[in-house]
Amino acid sequence: MKLTIQVNEGPYQHQSSDTAYHFARAALEKGHEIFRIFFYHDGVNNGTRLTTPPQDDRNIVTRWSELAQAHNIDMVLCVAAAQRRGLVDEGEAQRNGKDATNIAAGFRISGLGQLIEGGVQSDRLIVFGD
């Protein structure tokens, strides 16, 4: 089964970012394919490399980056949601005149079309969020 996962909630907010991660891992362990993980609304905050959670807590951002790298998963931050919340990659920094970037490894910024394509290309679209 090919899956696209949508995450609408930021890290350390309630529980949805964790649920989405554990679901993704379980799906991969069962041999399913994750076509894309699309981070929308506050979910884009999952993609900042500047977080420093306490050492004895899970690092949600790093966990996503490692999952994407290990399984070659396309992780997309919604561009409009990212602009509102200050999630910046090189392209966005240049386009909007920002002096820094903060996007974490394995994430990219793109449009809502990526979510629609994920839904069309996948067998299931599962939404996690508030």
Place this chain on the structure above:
Amino acid sequence: MAMLHLVNKSPYDACSLNTAATIMKKGDQLLLIEDGVYGAIKNGKAAGVLKGLNISVLGPDLAARGISKDKLLDGVSIIDYAGFVDLVEANDNVQSWL
């Protein structure tokens, strides 16, 4: 077309469980996750509306809230994340009642 309905809010917090239960069709399945697991408590607020439905709850979320199996409605299945994936596969669509 069977549908998996995902509810992640407590029935004491939101009306999503009530809405999902009302809209569910025969053959559909309900999975309670996160604070949604409070919906599966015996004699709880949602017990009436859940009667006769096919209900699963995510075990790790039950454990995180200290809810033991004997506190649950009769007939509720406790599943893990692997079981969650299986439910997604077994149904044609997944509806998250956020």
